[in-house]
Amino acid sequence: MTVPARIAQGKKARPRKIERIEAIPRNRNSSTDAEALLLWYDRHRRVLPWRALPGEKPDAYRVWLSEIMLQQTTVKAVAPYFARFSARWSNVGALAQAPLDDVLKLWAGLGYYARARNLHACAKAVVERHGGNFPESEAELGALPGIGPYSAAAIAAIAFGARTAAIDGNGERLLARFFAVEANLPAAKPQIRRLAESLLPAARAGDFAQALMDLGATICTPKKPACALCPWEQTCLARRRGDPETFPRKARKPRGQLRRGAAFVLKRAGNAILLRRRAMDGLLGGMVEVPTTEWTPDFEEANALAHAPHPRCAEPKWRRLPGVVAHVFTHFPLELLVYTATVGADAPAPEGMRWVTIPELAGEALPTVMRKVLAHALPSAAIANGAAGVLMDARGRQRRAK
Ligand code: SF4
Secondary structure: OHHHHHHOOOOOOOOOOOOOOOOOOOOOOHHHHHHHHHHHHHHHHHOOOOOOOOOOOOOHHHHHHHHHHHOOHHHHHHHHHHHHHHHHHHOOOHHHHHOOOHHHHHHOOOOHHHHHHHHHHHHHHHHHHHHHOOOOOHHHHHHHOOOHHHHHHHHHHHHHOOOOOOOHHHHHHHHHHHHOOOOOOOOOOHHHHHHHHHHHOOOOOHHHHHHHHHHHHHOOOOOOOOOHHHOOOOOOOHHHHHHHHOOEEEEEOOOOEEEEEEEEEEEOOOEEEEEOOOOOOOOOOOOOOOOOOEEEOOOOOHHHHHHOOOOHHHHHHHHOOOOEEEOOOOOEEEEEEEEEEOOOOOOOOOOOEEEEEHHHHHHHHHHHHHHHHHHHHEEEOOOEOOOOOOOOOOEEEEEOOO
């Protein structure tokens, strides 16, 4: 069996002898490495909905939209959202004119909701400061809301051909292996960037950035990189050492402390649920939720009902559902107890809250954790993902409460 066939079938590669290589070899030729990567890209580039085809001029709006959506999110998860956003708002001017609430609704389920608010703010800034055209310089792009250093470099390189190193998570892993960078991430980021700059080709900077992304995503994968198929196989230091999977080096992350709380799903006879909007600043800012207690490490179940909503002229009889809804945010895991109650059809919504019929829940800007809560409380209702016809399984992981 050939080596590529062995890898394609997921067979375990024989362990390699580790060579002692402590520095970048003197004979490394950056332009040859860049050429090899671009040749590979010309043959194996991924076809992505936001990516210009060979010979086409990239559309800065589509490049920007995809780069913001792809932050912390996979290509597979982003693709349907990108399709819906670009179909509804085909250019930055149209997006700038949209109500923020519509943007949040279409974003619901994609997570990291500050990105949606910044996306909208950025569209407005491009219209107000730049007449509806994205600026071409990395510095001006980086001054726009929601565009960090990586996104600024990626948009400048891909949309405008700027000769700059745009290194996403996949590229970071790839370069850490290629140069066998011993320093831990994230401290190693500036070093990796300098090393990437040393490889930049004189032309085709956008293709080079996308080639790094594609090679990292498809060949230099976190587990079992397919080195035999890699255009850098001969020069990659981690490959020569025989331990590519040990790169990038990472400091152990402290896991956030578990927070707990209670969520209150109040039904009104006539098929409606009580919802409220979260404050604009902070976690899940501007998104919609059922009322909850605060989420804290020292949550006490005995005090939960003191925070339950209480419509005037109604006496909800709260019942705690078995199990908990678990969700993991970037910085902490969360467990929510879920209480339900039903009130009469004429019960008014408490101040700052509103009734939403169950069929209309699908169109609300509900973050994933709230979809889990509702799926737990209303197991027969499909909580759709904000856009017409696309259903997601929002049932939360459930287990016995302690
Ligand atoms: S040779 Fe292997 S480890 Fe090195 S860059 Fe290529 S896929 Fe990654």
